[in-house]
Amino acid sequence: MPDRVLFRGARVVDPASGTDEVADLLVGGGVIAPSPGTGATVLDCDGLVLAPGLVDLHAHLRQPGREDEETVESGCRAAALGGFTAVSPMANTDPVADNAAVIHEVLELARAAGTCDVFPVGAITRGLGGEEMAELGEMVDAGVRLFSDDGRCVPNARVLRNALTYVRAFEGVVIAEHCEDASLAEGGQMHEGLSSSSLGLAGQPREAEEVVVARDLAVARLTGGRLHLCHLSSAGSLEMVSRAKAEGLRVTAEVTPHHLVFTEEDLLTYDTNKKMNPPLRSGEDRRELRGALADGTIDAVATDHAPHAVEEKEAEFDQAPFGTIGLETALAAVLTHLVEPGELTLSRAIDALSTAPARILGAGDHGGPIEPGRPANLVVFDPSAEWAVEPPFASKSRNSAFLGRRLRGRVVHTMLRGELVVADGKAQR
């Protein structure tokens, strides 16, 4: 039975209940307890923010298959240190998570690790081949609520239509799409623009994302299904999402911290840690993404945590794989680059990092509201603590786009169902 813990004097920011005030919070028996109470360990939270534990809709934990890059255990620890109490690992593992067996394996590994709740994502198509629907129903029985062929989009509109329609039979299931037209994006190492020209690298235009967004929204309209758009990068996509929402389509969208912070110009040194898919685009795209996050066109921030082996990232730029890790830096990145300069309120930031993704995922125990009786999945962080992004990381990989930079915002405590899995900035498991 976990101890009783009193968080004293924290600024409680809880978008689900509209709260933003300094208060004491008591936790006991795994849930928020009515206060006041006694006999609790007191944690002084003066100057700290307490919020519902963060929820990541989109991460790659690489297990099974690439345990050298990350495991469920190391990934969960990294997530907890980043303030996350829930994470959704994508299905592009080896073997692919297109059946209940792999889903059960991942759930079991997460349970053994015990540092973070895991909501595995199932593949939409068998082997991510894009042709045959996977056994979605079986995976739903195993607990899956989010399906995605992330890594690529579903190339065939008919297959997407069928999947969106099929899952309407199941409560709360969402199809998430990685929007990239393979033929337009082919060979592209980065965003196609002035920077790619300077660098002599083939680029992929933002239309590679936009044509698929347009198609997917049309199919969502056709089917009435629930569609979630992963890691949007282009201003044109945002326009379409906004119109679709206004029309009443059941569409949600996410953006990564790195797309909110960096642009194509950050690649001028051929830094492979900033090589990602979708690529970092122009300053204008970044401005639009920030605005869309603030006004809710984009619902959530998701990390797309993508660990890669050191030697693979240290290769020549066009040989290096795409992706950056992000679980440990997401909160700080959003705080430093959006909240601090005033482009995003703290409440909206927490909403985007916790409440909204919890809602999309149907993870009822997460995202708040912070009320007596509700499971104590919480994060406490110091918004002004500055730190340098440098190894060692909890993640097994080091390919962070933020490597060498200083960020402000440090997780102090992460509580999972009443247990402090991170205390004083250190993982307890």
Added chain:
Amino acid sequence: MPAARLMDEAEVRRSITRIAHEIIERNKGAERVVLVGIAARGDDLARRLAAEIGRIEGRVVPVGALDITFYRDDIGIRAEAPEVHETRIDFDINGWTVVLVDDVLFTGRTIRSALDALVDFGRPTAIQLAVLVDRGHRELPIRADFVGKNVPTRKDEDVRVALREVDGEDAVLVDEPVTSEPGTEGVRA
């Protein structure tokens, strides 16, 4: 402070004339003599000497220019790679007496470089050295055969030759030392 004048226009002229006579005397005429000036002012001096010899002996003496930058012993020691001038040796030096001509003889390193460069062009019968000013402070066993003027100097002083062709006047000047640039020791002739 303005530079002190070690030699004025008339003295420079007379030195050149005297050196021309000495070259002719030492070599018993100028039939087998070629002049090679060490760029940049050595080149101009060599041409003047050739003109003098031509006036005295009534014959054309071949003149060439030699840039010794690529033969310096301080490549990679100075902060920057040194400036390069023209090399122009259009004649065969095998079997001829080459008189190297330079403006100032100082440490001797430039002449050492010039000797190395010259032997890459062929095998002269003899190499002699004519300089307008010998200011002492040799760091290598090099000596001049023909000298316009011997001038004792402090090592940190800056001795330079001005020539009408380049500087608008003929003179030998010495400047008070400025803080010497590191890595320039042993750079000058």
Added chain:
Amino acid sequence: MNGHLLSIHDVSAEEIVRILDTAESFREVGTRVIKKVPALRGRTVVNLFYENSTRTRISFELAAKRLSADVINFSTSGSSVSKGESLKDTALTLQAMGADAIVIRHSSSGAPLTLTRWVRGSVLNAGDGTHEHPTQALLDLYTMRDRLGRLEGLRVAIVGDVLHSRVGRSLSFALVKMGAEVVLVGPATLIPPDAPAWGVQVSHDIGGVLPKLDVCYMLRVQRERQRQQYFPSIREYARLFGLTRERAGMLPDGALVMHPGPMNRGVEIDSDVADLPRAVIEEQVTNGIAVRMSLLYLLLGGSGSRAAGGSADEAGAVRLPEEVATGA
């Protein structure tokens, strides 16, 4: 001087003049019986060629040897990954051997800059992917200046697949920097969309451009581009943009025809034209050695090249010495 030459953007117009003037002296060395000077004696220059290129490699090799440097040739075709040893490991090995300069040709854009992170010596880009080929551009500038007496105000057309041509790119940047007027000519699919931002003009009509040129610079067209559907056929490409004998006749007297080699005779340039006196393609090769000697000398001839950690700043910029008044 420490530093690298990774891109034309690393050198200013003044520095380019310095490089070309110094190359003049090295060309003279090439006319001597003993074509060698001891300037880089004891230095080690490594040719790290990941792409087959006999011509460029030999040019660099001769350049280094004529400067009395020791030369190591490390050639392999295919990417380092397919060959089994990573670029990083190769770099560290060369560093341990004490390479003073590494001349690298690689099929990946940016590989030379990546290399500078692991070696202290000077890195010279001999062509990286579709990014740049600065030494080729410099030797082309040398040839133009030598034959035409100037660079400023020259009207130069660069014809062909500029989009994928590292030579085309470096040369465009270099010519604009030196005050020449550049027009890119080719199918719309092979001209970089942002070319106007380079300060150049674009034309798809070779006939309209030829009569006003001082230099017609032809780029090689790879058959692969036809397979990738940038244009429908070699036949149509040659018909629209090839330098035929008739077209060559439209050039003004005294205009030059240039090509970085190797040529596709009959595709971008007719055999007849390649053999005309105004086609200075072989001179480009000779001048290449002098220009490369000049670069090696200027990069390695200063003490900065031996400084510990004297590697490039972030952009890999090279700084050439200011005028130094030597006492000679």
